[in-house]
Amino acid sequence: MRPLRFATASLAVAALALPLMTGVATADPSPDRAAAPHSNATFDRLRAAAPEGFVVGTAVAGGGHHLSQDYPDPFTYDREYRKILARQFSSVSPENQMKWDYIHPERDRYDFAQADAIVEFAERHDQVVRGHTLLWHSQNPEWLEKGGFSKEELRAILREHITTVVGRYAGRIQQWDVANEIFDDQGRLRTQDNIWIRELGPGIVADAFRWAHEADPAAKLFFNDYNVESVNAKSNAYHALVQDLLAQGVPVDGFSVQAHLSTRYGFPGDLKDNLRRFDALGLETAVTELDVRMDLPESGVPTAEQERKQADYYRRALEACLAVDGCNSFTIWGFTDKYSWVPVFFEGEGFANVMTDDFDRKPAFYALRDTLKAAKKAENR
Ligand code: 9MR
Secondary structure, eight states, X not given: OOOOOSOOSHHHHHHHHHHHHHTOOOSOOOGGGGGTTSOOOGGGOHHHHSOTTOEEEEEEOOSGGGGGSSSOOHHHHOHXXXXXXXXXXXXXXXXXXXXXXXXXXXXXXXXXXXHHHHHHHHHHTTOEEEEEEEEOSSSOOHHHHTSOOOHHHHXXXXXXXXXXXXXXXXXTOSEEEEEESXXXXXXXXXXXXXXXXXXXXTHHHHHHHHHHHHHOTTSEEEEEESSOSSSSHHHHHHHHHHHHHHHTTOOOOEEEEOOEEETTSOOOTTHHXXXXXXXXXXXXXXXEEEEEEEEOOTTSOOOHHHHHHHHHHHHHHHHHHHTSTTEEEEEESOSBGGGOSHHHHSTTEEOOSSBOTTOOBOHHHHHHHHHHHHHHHHXXX
């Protein structure tokens, strides 16, 4: 039985679902049902399928690459999108809206409007929130990167930012990605492109965790990165760093793998073992940004085989997390291809999410749902 760390409404929802699953209900229970097989009916929701205490999340689309697209900011305007967001998921991660560029656009001005809207949405829909992110080399405002600040000033700026942002949402954010992507793929600290580490030295990472913990002692504080799904130079670097920090009493609670996967490469078959070695250090683990991109055929329509392979990657990533006691948070980086970052960043690749542009469910969606259901059933036995 996995430890119960936070309340979710999944039991109540599951109870509601029972008559539908057993076919006892005769009347059409909701207008959604008519839309089957792509319905959002209760029995077909990821959040309801999940075992108790296990949250299923998504990124909340907005900011970043969306600003260069020919649609308005998705979270703020797309009603269908918001409906699915509320119904399917029990955890949400602001895709860009809590990054420095958005939340701290000028040195003496914070803009909390978008982040507030997401946290309030989450509370209305009984969802937890993953805060993303506090110390990163990317999406920092120009005033910060080009400000020519002294070391003392920079330290004070970071401390004030963390105290202000984490403090504002204290008690309302389940997990914070305190430090994001601080190592390169060779496992070397980013001493050049990360302004904090470059200017203040590696010790600033520990301080960031300490300041975040002071501002919200209840939030679980994470290291988060890509290409750390396997045991490799980069994940080894985290494994060593975390032990060092824990020995110094630094409040690090978790290690998370983003999992931006591609069917070009094999599935990281040692994901479970890798999560387990962090679990063995006493950390929580999480999958935080899963998507599975692929090379699109000229027609733009993937083959059935490609869809099957993608579903298999989604299933295996979820199974790995479910198999690790302290892995209780599993997030996909958006649920619809309509708003995916992938085609914008990888030419010729796409179809990375579990729903199409029209919110139709792919085999990958059902792979997640069925894997969650099986895990819940096994737990209840
Ligand atoms: O999905 C995000 C996209 O909208 C932004 O344009 C992009 C800018 O780098 O960041 C994307 O999210 C990233 C996340 O914050 C950290 N891990 C990698 C994600 C995909 O690039």
